[in-house]
Amino acid sequence: MNQLFRPAANTIARLSLLASLLAGVVILALLLVNDQSPYTRASVGIAIEQPVRFSHKLHSDQLNIECLYCHATAEQSSYGGIPDTHTCMSCHSQIATYSTLLEPVRTSYATGERLVWEKVHDLAEHVYFNHSIHVQAGFACETCHGRVDQMVVAWQAQNMTMDWCLECHWEPEEYIRPVEEVYTFGYEAPEDQVELGMQLVAFHEIDVDRLDSCSICHR
Amino acid sequence: MMQEIRQQTDANAVHRDLTRLPLDTPAQQAEFDAALQANLPREAAVRRQYGMDRRTFLKLMGASLAVAGFGASCTARPPEEKIIPYVQVPEVMVPGRPLFFASTMVLGGVATGVVIETHQGRPTRLDGNAEHPASLGGSSPYLQGAILELYNPERSTTVRRNGAPASWDDFRAELAGLSSANNANIRILTETVTSPTLAAQLVALVEMFPNARLVQYDPVGRDNVRAGGSWLLIRKSTPITVLTKPKSSFPWMRISSLVCRVACATRGTLWPATPCAKMQTRPA
Structure with a gap:
C-alpha cells in the first residue's frame, strides 16, 4: 500500500x-476592529437621508425654534x-404651504x-435609555446628539458604545450643565466646570456610585 | 451468524483500505473509482451521480461553514430601523409612557374592576383596581392571564357570518329578513350574562321572536354553586364570600375551607382574597 x-x-x-494560530489572531483582531468600527457599530457622522428634507439648521439655528x-x-x-x-402642519398650514419639499407631510396630513x-440613533435593544431623567438633571441634547443645530441632514454624532456611556456615568460632573443650558448649542463649559459640576450633581442628588450599576441601563 | 460477522468485517476492511487510497493524480482517482465500483457499488453510484464523494462533501461543508461564520460576524451592522410617528398624537398620550385605563373583566358572570396598562394603544398588563370593591387592587391568575386573551388570534374582531367577516349592516339586514318569517328558530349562545343592559337587550330580542331561545354556557360554570345556594335559601341565589373584619368582630372565629378554595370561591372576584391574604392562613 x-x-x-x-x-x-x-x-x-x-x-x-x-x-x-495566526488565523485565530487575525480573526480576533478583525472582530475587534469590526466591533469598534463606526461603519458596523453605527453610522457615526453619516448623514441619513430622510423622506422629508427637513433641516435642523434652518429650524433650530436660523428660526430658533x-x-x-x-x-x-x-x-x-x-x-x-x-x-x-399635525405638529409640522401647525406651522406649515400657514408657512411654505406650497413647498414641494413638504409634499410627503401634506400627503400624510390629508390621507x-x-x-x-x-x-x-439606533440604541441597542438591550439598553434602556430615558430621555427625561437626563434632560431634567441637566445633561444637554448637544452632549449626545452633537451640533444638531448645524446639521442640514441629521447624523449620529457619538458612537453610543458602552464605554462612551460610562465616560459620563463615571464622571457626570464633567458634562453636567445648569438646567437652563440643556437646550443650548455651542455651550462653552466654564473654567470651573468640575467644581460647578460637583455642586450640580449634588443638587440633583445623583448617586454617582450607583450610576455604573448594570441594572441602571440593562434592565 | 459467523458468516454475517465475517461479511461485516470484510466490508469494514474494504472501507478502511479505500479511505487510504491517495487521490492526488487523475490516475490515482481512476484507480480509486475502479476499486470503489468493485467493492462498494452503491457509493460509487452516488459519487458518479453527484460528482462528489463524502470526503469532498465534508471538505466543502467545513469550508463553507467557516466562510459563513466569518461573513456573518463581519456584517454585524444593525439593521436599519424606521421611526413611524403618529399623524396626530392622541391628546392624553405621551409616547414612551404607559396609559392606564379602568375597565371591568367579566368571568363566569362576575365582573371585577381592573386597571389596564397600555403602551401606545397596546395593552400589556391587567391588575385589580384598588378603588373597585370586587378587586381591592388585588390580582388573580385569571386577571394575569387575561392579557393573552386580548391577543388571542382566535378572538373575533368583527361580526362574522358562517365564519367569514361581515358587518353590523349585514347583521341588521339578516335580522330584518327574519322578522317577516314569524317562526324564526333563533338560538343565542352566550356566556353567563349579569350585565343588566345586555340582559335587557337579550330579553327584548327574545320577545321579538317567540321561538328564539337563549342558551348560556360557561366552560367552567358556577351552576352547582347556584344550585346549592338556591337549595339552601329556596329562592334563586348565588353565595358570595365576604370575609371582611372577621378577626375584630369574632376573635374566636376560625375559617376552615373544605373542597372550595375560599379565596377564589367566586372565581372572577377577589374580594374574599384580599382580607384572606391579611389573615393568618394554615394550609389544608
Whole structure:
C-alpha cells in the first residue's frame, strides 16, 4: 500500500498549525476592529437621508425654534419623541404651504398615512435609555446628539458604545450643565466646570456610585 | 451468524483500505473509482451521480461553514430601523409612557374592576383596581392571564357570518329578513350574562321572536354553586364570600375551607382574597 503522507507533510503540518494560530489572531483582531468600527457599530457622522428634507439648521439655528416644540416628550418620557404630522402642519398650514419639499407631510396630513422616518440613533435593544431623567438633571441634547443645530441632514454624532456611556456615568460632573443650558448649542463649559459640576450633581442628588450599576441601563 | 460477522468485517476492511487510497493524480482517482465500483457499488453510484464523494462533501461543508461564520460576524451592522410617528398624537398620550385605563373583566358572570396598562394603544398588563370593591387592587391568575386573551388570534374582531367577516349592516339586514318569517328558530349562545343592559337587550330580542331561545354556557360554570345556594335559601341565589373584619368582630372565629378554595370561591372576584391574604392562613 502507498504511504499516505510524504516527508513534506511534516513541514506542512507544522506550518498549518502556525497558520491556524495566526488565523485565530487575525480573526480576533478583525472582530475587534469590526466591533469598534463606526461603519458596523453605527453610522457615526453619516448623514441619513430622510423622506422629508427637513433641516435642523434652518429650524433650530436660523428660526430658533425650541427643541421641545417638536421633540415634545423629551422632558416627560423615556422617548424623546418624533413630531406627529399635525405638529409640522401647525406651522406649515400657514408657512411654505406650497413647498414641494413638504409634499410627503401634506400627503400624510390629508390621507392619515403616517410618515416613515429613518432612525438615526439606533440604541441597542438591550439598553434602556430615558430621555427625561437626563434632560431634567441637566445633561444637554448637544452632549449626545452633537451640533444638531448645524446639521442640514441629521447624523449620529457619538458612537453610543458602552464605554462612551460610562465616560459620563463615571464622571457626570464633567458634562453636567445648569438646567437652563440643556437646550443650548455651542455651550462653552466654564473654567470651573468640575467644581460647578460637583455642586450640580449634588443638587440633583445623583448617586454617582450607583450610576455604573448594570441594572441602571440593562434592565 | 459467523458468516454475517465475517461479511461485516470484510466490508469494514474494504472501507478502511479505500479511505487510504491517495487521490492526488487523475490516475490515482481512476484507480480509486475502479476499486470503489468493485467493492462498494452503491457509493460509487452516488459519487458518479453527484460528482462528489463524502470526503469532498465534508471538505466543502467545513469550508463553507467557516466562510459563513466569518461573513456573518463581519456584517454585524444593525439593521436599519424606521421611526413611524403618529399623524396626530392622541391628546392624553405621551409616547414612551404607559396609559392606564379602568375597565371591568367579566368571568363566569362576575365582573371585577381592573386597571389596564397600555403602551401606545397596546395593552400589556391587567391588575385589580384598588378603588373597585370586587378587586381591592388585588390580582388573580385569571386577571394575569387575561392579557393573552386580548391577543388571542382566535378572538373575533368583527361580526362574522358562517365564519367569514361581515358587518353590523349585514347583521341588521339578516335580522330584518327574519322578522317577516314569524317562526324564526333563533338560538343565542352566550356566556353567563349579569350585565343588566345586555340582559335587557337579550330579553327584548327574545320577545321579538317567540321561538328564539337563549342558551348560556360557561366552560367552567358556577351552576352547582347556584344550585346549592338556591337549595339552601329556596329562592334563586348565588353565595358570595365576604370575609371582611372577621378577626375584630369574632376573635374566636376560625375559617376552615373544605373542597372550595375560599379565596377564589367566586372565581372572577377577589374580594374574599384580599382580607384572606391579611389573615393568618394554615394550609389544608
